[in-house]
Amino acid sequence: MASILKLVAVGRAPIVVVPGGGTFADAVRKAQSELKFSDAAAHRMAMLAMHQMGLLLADLNPRLVPVETLASLRRAIAGAKVPVWLPLKLAAGDKRIPADWSVTSDGLAARLAERLRGATVVLVKSCQVPPGATLAGLVQMGVVDPTFAAIVERAHLPWRVLGAGREGELAELLSAETGRTDLLRDPGRREAPAHAIARRR
Numbered sequence: 001m002a003s004i005l006k007l008v009a010v011g012r013a014p015i016v017v018v019p020g021g022g023t024f025a026d027a028v029r030k031a032q033s034e035l036k037f038s039d040a041a042a043h044r045m046a047m048l049a050m051h052q053m054g055l056l057l058a059d060l061n062p063r064l065v066p067v068e069t070l071a072s073l074r075r076a077i078a079g080a081k082v083p084v085w086l087p088l089k090l091a092a093g094d095k096r097i098p099a100d101w102s103v104t105s106d107g108l109a110a111r112l113a114e115r116l117r118g119a120t121v122v123l124v125k126s127c128q129v130p131p132g133a134t135l136a137g138l139v140q141m142g143v144v145d146p147t148f149a150a151i152v153e154r155a156h157l158p159w160r161v162l163g164a165g166r167e168g169e170l171a172e173l174l175s176a177e178t179g180r181t182d183l184l185r186d187p188g189r190r191e192a193p194a195h196a197i198a199r200r201r
Contacts (some may be wrong), residue, residue: 003167004124009061011174014077016119017064018109019057021049029101039100047088050105054084070115083110099149107147114155119156121152121159122173129163 008017021028028045031037050064058064067073067083069090076083087108095099097103097111106123113119125143133141135149138161162170 005057005064006058007167007171007174008082010065011082011171015038015174016073016077016112016116017054017057017082018087018105018112019178020105021046022053022073024049024052029043042101043099043103044088044092046101046104047091047108050108051086051088054086058084060123061098077146087112090115092200096151102145104145106145107151110148110151110155110157110159113157114151118155118157121148121157122170123148123159123161125161125163129166130159133161135159139150 008015025046028049031045032039032042054066058066061082063080063082064084065076065081066077068086068087068088073083073085091097091111092110094111097107109123110121113121123144127143129138129143130141133143135144135152138144139146139149143163144161148193151157158175160169
């Protein structure tokens with residue numbers, strides 16, 4: 001995580017970090033297995049796990065700032081900061097996101113990119129990712145969640161999945177200062193490009 005965080009913090013491309021839930025989400029899974037509460041409750045708790053991880057990441061580097069809304073995300077990018085998205089406020093009532101374990105930070109990152117009018121989604125994984133793998137193949141292998149694939153396909157989102165050992169490709173993506181100019185656009189408004197980058201929940 002430290003090496004990825006360093007690359008993100010020094011990158012020049014406008015990006016949004018979508019944190020995974022890590023051990024905090026694992027605790028939710030364990031608690032649900034023991035206490036048998038609903039998937040809907042687990043879904044909200046897992047998003048709160050992402051909040052915890054997001055606050056942790058933001059505390060590790062002064063350039064990273066936690067954000068909850070699209071407006072605060074845009075302000076962070078305009079101020080040359082790296083927004084770390086805390087998803088509950090925008091995602092909890094979103095009917096286009098399943099309220100169960102079929103969605104992880106993968107799918108939430110794709111949904112954020114969709115709301116940002118087509119931002120590129122770059123997923124950073126700790127596992128190996130076969131070169132040239134299709135979306136369907138990645139879902140079947142358990143590398144990405146099925147919601148990610150569904151949103152990418154319906155929204156025609158540009159996407160990449162980078163596995164272990166591909167930090168050089170990530171560094172190259174993050175070093176680009178220019179790119180699409182409409183990714184954070186409101187109707188009638190042009191703003192900076194962005195990548196939504198996620199680590200899996």
